[in-house]
Amino acid sequence: MKTHLAKRVEITIETVMQSRLTDALTRAGVTGYTVLPVLGGSGRSGEWSRQGQVSRGQGMVQVICIIKPERVDDLLEAAFAVVERHIGVVSVVDCEVLRAERF
């Protein structure tokens, strides 16, 4: 089956920044994204777990979007403006999709 090259951008960020990030992505022309809850992890800011968190300020989510390679720079610029000062990880990987017109 024929596939098309695309970029998969994964942004792990604090829950409080989720709507700010997705708004920025939408303004940058991203037509779709997926938000996943994060159960826990560890990094420069120490160990973290979703268990027993009482404040929305302590949660993390992962925002995933798949876009055409030529649009990835615009997306990253928009995302970086939001996540620059915050805890999180931004990564870009190559992927292939079946229906290119959707991205």
Added chain:
Amino acid sequence: MDQILSLAATNLLSPIILCFVLGVLAALARSDLNFPEAVAKGMSIYLLFAIGFKGGVSVAQNGMDLQLGLSLLAGVILSALLPLIAFWMLQVMTGLSRLDAAAVAAHYGSISIVTFVAATSVLESSGIAAEGYMVAVAAAMEAPAILSALWLISRGGDGRRMDGDLMREIMLNGSIVLLVGAFAIGVITGDEGLARIESFIVNPFQGVLCLFLLDMGLVAGRGLRSGGAVLRPGPLLFGVLMPLVGSLFGLGAGLLIGLSTGGVALMMVLSASASYIAVPAAMRVALPEANPSVYLTLSLGVTFPFNLTLGIPLYVAIASALTGG
């Protein structure tokens, strides 16, 4: 003194405090006791609705007066003022950076609604009446502290400001909407409304509060375990001293307005408590460079248990002694 000790003993041996202690001990002992996230959220929704509704019914019974407006005004002023005092104390007592100190200070101007709920429960079981509108005062005290903290930072040459989205999130956060909304429904429906749902919001209240405080004990215990590194003597002392200082301001305000014994005690509790739900979220957006383990450990791991076990009986006893209640 005897009254304070007697109230403290009664409070310490009440089911809600013993449940909280059980939670702290279980977490410190690394037990796998855990509440599903949805259950904890459901209990907090129930408690906020019940306390808001009952407060509204109380206002419907007694009517609105000038004291209500004055209490709201006092709450807003206290919430804006206390971070300035906390900030000064933090700079004198601890080696925290200006940013961390401002973030911690914001927590101590805002309030802990769980501490407020526990205090109303203690007052009820002691047969001390309080103004129902103190629920609205609690809601009014959530946000001004955050503005004060951002002002403290901007004074230091940092040009950051509160954006509109953050302001909306603070003013319309779920706890405030539910508390104020349930309060309004209580005011509108009064005794008749209460009679219809009494079996749901009055009788099970203490039991749900017990389970909720068990969960809060687990959260506080985990916070103490993971945030032990920030518990140096200076911040630790601040976490115990600041609620006492805050309660004195609340006492002054309550007496000045002429609140009842229960009202003065609740004003003290509100001024003494520190936020760990609304303010941490706001700080993550507005001051992301501030260390969350510092402000969460202090507000949730030190001040919250202090207020719940020793602070509340102390505030109630002082309020009783000074108002003749």
